[in-house]
Amino acid sequence: MTRSWRYAIFFVGAGLIAALYVIGVYGMPHFGSTFHPYRDRAVPAAVSHRTANVVSAVNFDQRAFDTLGEETIFFASVIGAAALLRPSKEEREQHSPSQGGHVMASTRFAGYVLLPVTLLVGFDVVAHGHLTPGGGFQGGVVLATGLHLLYVAGRYESLEHFRPVEKFEYGEVTGALAFAGLGFAGMAIGGSFLANVIPFGEFGQLLSAGTVEVFNFAVGIEVSCGVVVLLAHFLRQAILLRGGEASRS
Amino acid sequence: MNDIVLIVLLTLVAAGGTAVVMTNAPERQAVTLSVFGVLLSLLFFSLQAPDVALSQLAVGTAFLPLMVMLAIRKIRGGGR
Numbered sequence: 001m002t003r004s005w006r007y008a009i010f011f012v013g014a015g016l017i018a019a020l021y022v023i024g025v026y027g028m029p030h031f032g033s034t035f036h037p038y039r040d041r042a043v044p045a046a047v048s049h050r051t052a053n054v055v056s057a058v059n060f061d062q063r064a065f066d067t068l069g070e071e072t073i074f075f076a077s078v079i080g081a082a083a084l085l086r087p088s089k090e091e092r093e094q095h096s097p098s099q100g101g102h103v104m105a106s107t108r109f110a111g112y113v114l115l116p117v118t119l120l121v122g123f124d125v126v127a128h129g130h131l132t133p134g135g136g137f138q139g140g141v142v143l144a145t146g147l148h149l150l151y152v153a154g155r156y157e158s159l160e161h162f163r164p165v166e167k168f169e170y171g172e173v174t175g176a177l178a179f180a181g182l183g184f185a186g187m188a189i190g191g192s193f194l195a196n197v198i199p200f201g202e203f204g205q206l207l208s209a210g211t212v213e214v215f216n217f218a219v220g221i222e223v224s225c226g227v228v229v230l231l232a233h234f235l236r237q238a239i240l241l242r243g244g245e246a247s248r249s
Numbered sequence: 250m251n252d253i254v255l256i257v258l259l260t261l262v263a264a265g266g267t268a269v270v271m272t273n274a275p276e277r278q279a280v281t282l283s284v285f286g287v288l289l290s291l292l293f294f295s296l297q298a299p300d301v302a303l304s305q306l307a308v309g310t311a312f313l314p315l316m317v318m319l320a321i322r323k324i325r326g327g328g329r
Contacts (some may be wrong), residue, residue, distance in 0.1 A: 031296070032251070055300040067321035125303070133299035145315070227312065231319075238319040 034079070050200040051209040052131045059135070061216040064194040067215070070180060071222060075176045078226040085233040092239040103153065111153020118146030129216035130209035134218025144227035156239050165232045168225040175222025181220065182211060235247070251295075258292040265289075279317040286310040 001047035029035045046057030059067050087093075122143035129135030135231040186195035264286040272278040284307025293302035 031255075053300075134303050135300065138300070138303040138307050141304075141312055145307065145311045148315070231312075231315070234316055234319040234323075238323040241323075 030074075047198055047203070049210060049212070050203045050205050051212050053129065053133065053135075055133070056130050056135050056212050056216065057209070058217075060212045061196050061210070064183070064215065067219070068183060068194065071179055071219060074223065074226060075172065078172065078230050082231055082233050085237050087236075087241055093236075093240045095247060108153045109151045115146065115149045115153070118149060119143060122146055126216055126220035128206075129220075130212040131204065131206070136216040136221075137223050139216075140220045141221025141227055143224040144231065148204060148231060151235070156235070159235075163228060163230060163232065168228045168232070171225030172222050172229060175218050175220070175225060178218035179215060179222070181191075182214060186211065254295050255292075258288070258295055262288050262292050276318065276321050279314040279321070282317065283310050283314040286313070 042058055042062065043054055045062055046054040049057060049061055051057035051061060122139045122141075123133035124139070126136055126139030127141055129139065147163065148159065150162060183194040186197050187193045189195070190197040196210040196212065198210040198214065200210045260284075265281070265288045269278060269281045269285050286305060289309060290302045292306040293299075293305055302314045
């Protein structure tokens, strides 16, 4: 197929999608308008459970079942990626520490300064998920990527030393099981799956919103450990493993 | 005022997405993808969705480009 034909097909397809999008969006209420039936129901429901961050109330209280599904998708995709990235028969691990490239002193300094700051911010985002924007997922990703500043600032070996992958695998499973277990606890105590059964506390305080923050911690553990496991498999493939199809070609 | 901010950001996001598609080498694409992630995050923030903006910032600017870079490095068979 020639280049001009490909462009022609692209512009026809893009034009059709643009037209469908305009038709689909045109009838929606204007952004920031007063007509908002979902808000009129979600905000009072969040306030009645003393949850300051309404998004967290929707995610972990009103529609926690959706989030359980999303957690399961995340869990399954990490397992799937880990299975795909396992070493093949021809690949061998190569440890050659002397080969490490030169890291600039400023990069090293910035990495070591930012490492504790990033981990603290990540923990803060998880811990205040029921109060301010953020939560288990966002904080978990920050925690996991923050840990990899060890690799940016130092050497791969130092990252490997502080990151025993098997422990993080257990962590991911623990987080996922905690989420589902809390759901069953809600069924046993509150009469419905994923029900908010812990006392709600005072609006806007650290101890408030009932199970919302506990769910946030479960998700934070699962996501941070899952991202670490995922990146560990990518890093091992890219740095340690030699041989097999990829490097032969 | 708010509309102007949204129009500017929507235009920037459209330009950024086009820039990612037009970037030839995959390793450079990882960088433009990261910039595109920041633009998207700013758009979500100005649409009053800070939770989504935070997710986009964490995943789109650090995690995703890092995975792309590592995958490219593996394919090229380069050293550390």
